[in-house]
Amino acid sequence: MSFSRIMALATRIIQQVLRDKRTLGLIFLVPLLIMTLLYLVLTNNSTAHTLAIVYPTGAGSDRIKTLIDSQLPGPDKLHTISISASQVDSTLKNGDADAAIIFPADFAQQVLANQNPTVQIKLQGSDPTVASAMSDLTQGFAHQLGIAIAALKSQDGQGVPTVTGASLPFTVATLQYLYGGPQYTFNDSIAPVFIGIFSFFFVFILTSVAFLRERSQGTIERVMVSPLTRVELVIGYICGFTLFALVQSLVILLFVIFALRVHYSGNLALVFLVSALLTIGSVNLGIFLSTFAQNEFQIVQFIPLVFGLQIFLSGVFWPVAQLPAVLRPLSYIMPLTYANDALRGVMLKGADFIGIVGQLGALLLFAVVMVLLSAATMRRQIA
Amino acid sequence: MKEPEPTVAADLEQAARQRSSPESLVVINQLVKQFGKLRAVNNVSMTIQAGETYGLIGPNGSGKTTLIRMLVGLVKPTSGSIQIMGERVPSAKIAPHIGYMTQLSALYNDLTAGENMRFFCNIYGLHGKEQKQRIEEMLARVDLADRIDSVVSTFSGGMKQRLSLACALVHGPRLALLDEPTVGVDPELRRSFWDYFAQLNKEGITIIVSTHHLDEAARCTRLGLMRFGVMLAQDSPRELLRQSGQEDMEDAFLYFASGKEVQQ
Numbered sequence: 001m002s003f004s005r006i007m008a009l010a011t012r013i014i015q016q017v018l019r020d021k022r023t024l025g026l027i028f029l030v031p032l033l034i035m036t037l038l039y040l041v042l043t044n045n046s047t048a049h050t051l052a053i054v055y056p057t058g059a060g061s062d063r064i065k066t067l068i069d070s071q072l073p074g075p076d077k078l079h080t081i082s083i084s085a086s087q088v089d090s091t092l093k094n095g096d097a098d099a100a101i102i103f104p105a106d107f108a109q110q111v112l113a114n115q116n117p118t119v120q121i122k123l124q125g126s127d128p129t130v131a132s133a134m135s136d137l138t139q140g141f142a143h144q145l146g147i148a149i150a151a152l153k154s155q156d157g158q159g160v161p162t163v164t165g166a167s168l169p170f171t172v173a174t175l176q177y178l179y180g181g182p183q184y185t186f187n188d189s190i191a192p193v194f195i196g197i198f199s200f201f202f203v204f205i206l207t208s209v210a211f212l213r214e215r216s217q218g219t220i221e222r223v224m225v226s227p228l229t230r231v232e233l234v235i236g237y238i239c240g241f242t243l244f245a246l247v248q249s250l251v252i253l254l255f256v257i258f259a260l261r262v263h264y265s266g267n268l269a270l271v272f273l274v275s276a277l278l279t280i281g282s283v284n285l286g287i288f289l290s291t292f293a294q295n296e297f298q299i300v301q302f303i304p305l306v307f308g309l310q311i312f313l314s315g316v317f318w319p320v321a322q323l324p325a326v327l328r329p330l331s332y333i334m335p336l337t338y339a340n341d342a343l344r345g346v347m348l349k350g351a352d353f354i355g356i357v358g359q360l361g362a363l364l365l366f367a368v369v370m371v372l373l374s375a376a377t378m379r380r381q382i383a
Numbered sequence: 384m385k386e387p388e389p390t391v392a393a394d395l396e397q398a399a400r401q402r403s404s405p406e407s408l409v410v411i412n413q414l415v416k417q418f419g420k421l422r423a424v425n426n427v428s429m430t431i432q433a434g435e436t437y438g439l440i441g442p443n444g445s446g447k448t449t450l451i452r453m454l455v456g457l458v459k460p461t462s463g464s465i466q467i468m469g470e471r472v473p474s475a476k477i478a479p480h481i482g483y484m485t486q487l488s489a490l491y492n493d494l495t496a497g498e499n500m501r502f503f504c505n506i507y508g509l510h511g512k513e514q515k516q517r518i519e520e521m522l523a524r525v526d527l528a529d530r531i532d533s534v535v536s537t538f539s540g541g542m543k544q545r546l547s548l549a550c551a552l553v554h555g556p557r558l559a560l561l562d563e564p565t566v567g568v569d570p571e572l573r574r575s576f577w578d579y580f581a582q583l584n585k586e587g588i589t590i591i592v593s594t595h596h597l598d599e600a601a602r603c604t605r606l607g608l609m610r611f612g613v614m615l616a617q618d619s620p621r622e623l624l625r626q627s628g629q630e631d632m633e634d635a636f637l638y639f640a641s642g643k644e645v646q647q
Contacts, residue, residue: 008505016493019534218489222550225455227478228506 001235005228009236010243013210017244023206027248031198032255038190039260049134050079052097054088056107064108067152071144078137092124099123099134101142111149179349180263191262192271192347193316195252196339199245199275200282201307207241207286208299215290230378234371238283245279246272265350274342274356277363281335284370291377310336338362408433408558408589409454414463416449416612423449425612426463431591431605433557434584438603439593440636446612447593448486451562454591455483467558479507482556486563488543489550490535496522496546497531500553507554521549524579526572540567548576552583559583561592565599577602597632608639615639 017023051072055065072080083091088100102120104110110117121138125131180188214220223233249272256262285306293299313327314320314336323331331337342359345351353360409431416424424446431437439447452458454465456473465472468480490499497518504514522528525545535543548564565573577599580590584604592603600606600620607617616623616639620632627638 002508004508004510005506008502011505012491012494012498012502015498016491019493217492218485218487219491221452221455221457221485222483222489222503223506224457225478225481225483226503226506227475227508229475 001229001232002227005232006236006239009228009233010239013237013240014243016210017206017240027202027206027244028251031194031202031248031252035191035194035252035256035260038194042190048075048077048079049098049130049137050081050096051134051138052081052083052088052091052100054083054085054100054102056103056105058106058109060108060112064103064111064149067148068103068145071141071148073137073141088122092122095124097124098130099138101138111153188263189344189348190316191256191260192264192343193314193336193340194256195249195271195275196278196336196343197311197316198252199249200278200310200336200339202248203241203245203279203282204286204306205299205303206244207237207283208290208293208302209296211237211287211290212293212296212299216295230375233378234284234287234375237287238280241283242276242279245275245282249275264347266346266348267350267352270346270351270353270356271343273360274339274346274363277360277367278335278339281363281367281370284367284374287374288370288377310334313337315340335363335366338366407431408468409591410466411454412464412466414450414453414465415461416446416453416458417461423612424453424460427609427612427614428463429607429614429617431589433589434587435604436580436584436590436592436602438600438606439591439609440595440597440600440606440632441593441609442595444611445609447609448562449612450609451483451560451591451593455481455560477558479554480557482551482554482559482561484547484551484559484561484564486566488540488547490543490547492536493534495532495534496527496538499535499546499550503550504553509554517553517555521553522546525549526575541569541572544568545572557588559588559590559592561590563593563595565594565596573599597636600632608636610640615642 017027053068055061055068072078081091081097083097083100085102085105088102091097092100100122102122104117104119107117107119109115119142121135121142123131123134211220214223224230228236253268253271257264289302289306290299293302309330311317313323313331314334315331316336320328320331320337338359342351342356342363345356345359349355407430409429411427411429414424414427415422427446427450429437439450441447449458453460454467454472467474467477470477491502494502500518500521501514504510504518509517518531519528522531525548527542527545527549530538530542535546538546544564544567548561551561552559565576568576573596580592581602583590594600603620605617605619606623608615608623615636616626618626623635623639624630624632627635629635629638
């Protein structure tokens with residue numbers, strides 16, 4: 001094996017990528033753009049929903065009204081408007097509220113008479129996300145109200161109007177965090193995995209297209225006839241593209257830490273180690289799959305297969321443990337599952353080498369299998 | 384296993400020594416290549432001496448390219464054997480001494496002419512001052528000296544073809560396998576290519592060249608006439624003309640082609 005031949009190949013790949021300004025933009029700017037968009041979307045908490053309340057109107061309703069208001073979540077979480085029973089449907093239809101909670105007019109009397117009145121919750125329901133959030137909020141609120149009323153009733157039969165929210169039979173202590181803290185957001189948990197996703201994705205695209213071109217323009221034949229061996233070819237490709245992947249990881253890291261102010265704890269070297277292993281696998285996956293493509297368009301066809309599946313099943317948005325049992329085995333053969341795990345481990349939990357050694361082993365295995373596959377198909381590439 | 388990487392200078396020196404004592408540089412014995420039902424190369428045997436230009440002549444699909452691809456080790460023969468410089472192909476030992484020019488121009492279109500040349504020099508172990516010198520020399524030879532820093536995608540077809548030839552020969556190979564090097568090259572440049580091949584022969588470099596331009600045949604030391612994978616005849620152009628009793632190579636080719644048909 002000749003180091004200078006490997007360097008010759010790596011240098012050529014670096015020259016080719018540097019020459020192509022649009023590809024450079026793809027590697028370094030697109031991830032930042034996507035991260036920024038994601039950040040803006042995910043940190044947007046201003047979408048407090050609106051609940052319309054039909055208050056009871058019968059005798060003794062004033063005390064109940066006070067009680068209801070005391071149990072409502074704050075206006076930062078939920079806007080409320082007061083409407084009459086006849087306005088419910090029109091309010092929901094007009095979009096003035098996302099849900100309505102309807103107390104019967106004689107709610108207070110029924111409660112006092114132990115008649116177990118029925119409170120109706122009506123959801124607007126066209127957007128399942130909003131409906132589900134409102135369902136949780138209103139039912140939680142109704143439950144709280146129930147406890148408050150029960151507590152009030154047990155305090156005195158007639159009821160003294162000294163109602164507080166703290167009339168629960170137990171106290172919940174302040175939240176404690178094993179990792180992170182209340183300042184951690186969904187962004188903090190999503191940023192680490194994007195380092196893996198971007199290096200995997202772009203390196204796959206770049207390698208498979210570069211190798212396809214090498215084949216379609218015939219240069220691969222020249223290279224195969226030269227003293228450069230198949231092993232040197234694979235290593236040269238790995239060196240050239242891993243460099244870009246590592247620089248890309250560094251740019252993304254600096255950007256999310258300093259510009260987006262994502263929280264992180266842990267060892268940067270381990271982040272790069274994960275990124276490097278993933279890239280080696282990705283380069284060779286690209287070489288391997290490019291054998292089965294006749295042109296660039298057919299490379300694009302591999303993207304949903306290689307990449308789409310991994311986005312959904314590798315724990316980027318939903319933890320693997322929450323996936324249906326039939327899909328979980330698929331997750332466990334995907335390299336991004338282990339990369340995500342390892343990157344989250346390092347950046348969120350400050351894991352050390354030993355802490356992610358299992359994931360690193362899985363990534364190493366992936367890399368080795370891909371190297372063998374790409375070397376095996378190299379013969380097909382030229383024939 | 385480990386063999387000192389030969390330098391271009393040593394190669395040239397060795398080639399010069401070979402010139403004084405001609406030996407069989409390439410020996411091909413009963414070579415067959417079967418692609419499914421198609422027999423692309425059918426029982427071809429030939430011997431090529433150091434320092435000659437051997438022309439593979441024949442129409443498209445006659446098996447010239449397949450034969451050359453077997454010689455460089457890109458295609459595995461179905462049966463038969465190839466020996467180059469005493470080594471059985473495929474062999475890593477001979478790779479540094481072979482120059483190969485494919486039918487496609489086979490260049491990195493996104494790189495400059497100089498970057499392409501440098502890459503091929505580097506993988507053949509030609510570095511530093513020697514590399515710079517060789518690149519300048521070769522680019523001057525193919526009349527591209529002023530385009531060293533131009534990106535290849537801006538080149539015309541003929542320019543690419545010239546650069547491709549320069550890339551195939553830049554490391555100073557002892558054996559150059561050129562697959563239709565003059566396709567799409569204008570007549571003037573074609574002539575200068577062939578003048579260059581003659582000069583390479585004088586330096587002791589052996590050339591195997593395929594073409595379907597029969598007018599180029601006269602410039603070869605020896606010819607192999609191929610059709611449907613079969614070697615119809617091989618000899619010097621003059622001898623082939625004499626044997627067929629024809630005036631020009633086209634008629635001679637038709638003579639040998641029909642002769643074979645009669646025999647079958």
